[in-house]
Amino acid sequence: MDEINPRRPAVSAPMSVEEFDAAIRSVGTERYHDKHVFHKLLHGGKLNKGQVQAWALNRYCYQEAVPRKDAAFMSRVHDRALRREWISRIHDHDGLGDEPGGIERWLILTDGLGLDRDYVTSMRGALPATRHIVESYVRFVREQPLVVAVASSLTELFAPSIHRERIAGMLENYEFIGDGVMAYFRRRLSQAPRDSDFALCYVKANAITRAEQEACVDAVRFKCNVLWAQLDVLNHAYVTPALVPPGAFVPEKD
Numbered sequence: 001m002d003e004i005n006p007r008r009p010a011v012s013a014p015m016s017v018e019e020f021d022a023a024i025r026s027v028g029t030e031r032y033h034d035k036h037v038f039h040k041l042l043h044g045g046k047l048n049k050g051q052v053q054a055w056a057l058n059r060y061c062y063q064e065a066v067p068r069k070d071a072a073f074m075s076r077v078h079d080r081a082l083r084r085e086w087i088s089r090i091h092d093h094d095g096l097g098d099e100p101g102g103i104e105r106w107l108i109l110t111d112g113l114g115l116d117r118d119y120v121t122s123m124r125g126a127l128p129a130t131r132h133i134v135e136s137y138v139r140f141v142r143e144q145p146l147v148v149a150v151a152s153s154l155t156e157l158f159a160p161s162i163h164r165e166r167i168a169g170m171l172e173n174y175e176f177i178g179d180g181v182m183a184y185f186r187r188r189l190s191q192a193p194r195d196s197d198f199a200l201c202y203v204k205a206n207a208i209t210r211a212e213q214e215a216c217v218d219a220v221r222f223k224c225n226v227l228w229a230q231l232d233v234l235n236h237a238y239v240t241p242a243l244v245p246p247g248a249f250v251p252e253k254d
């Protein structure tokens, strides 16, 4: 007869698929960056043009990092079917053929805000912390188990509602924002659900043990932190009291 070994740590049973789904979504409810004060200011028209410029040029660093993290992910995938699926994420951002892609659409936004393209793409004016934060996402995806790396993209489950709020809020509240420059976010309204549907199915099918499921939930938490921390440093540098670090972009006075 098997004896119960009291020294063996209890192994928790895996969550049901419904519990796992709910655990992932509850991370977003608790800590997605739609709750950050900087977004409330941005969408509510409470920032001046210089502060919006600072947001857009720092966020460029995130845009620039996303296809690199997807390429880092793909470099580790041996399953051809998964690579065939994932590559569309790189095309979404870098473009393919006549489709200019999301980075180009982001630069249309920064053009519209009166920022010089070379300055934006050089990332010279970005806050020092922004670069470190976005690189931590690339590193995470390069180093973590594949299913955990996929899970870290699941914040996109929560993105469409913030994109809708941003399009409506910025168009309504800033005379320097026109419909054309919001094209980036409009396009994401269809891209993000496609990506997050796939990622959620993949994670549910491939995170089998309780430990794997918990690592995936932690990955969503990590990624919320990546998004949150980018807003923390913007708020710290550009919202009162403004504390722009040496060498970073300085808005012109209104």
Ligand SMILES: O=C(O)c1cc(C(=O)O)c2c(n1)C(=O)C(=O)c1cc(C(=O)O)[nH]c1-2
Binding pocket: 066, 152, 153, 154, 155, 156, 157, 158, 159, 162, 163, 188, 227
């Ligand atoms: O504006 C936003 O709030 C927001 C959030 C996120 C997200 O939740 O990760 C992404 C995006 N936008 C986005 O535009 C985007 O292309 C994107 C890719 C990814 C990813 O992790 O692969 N997240 C996001």
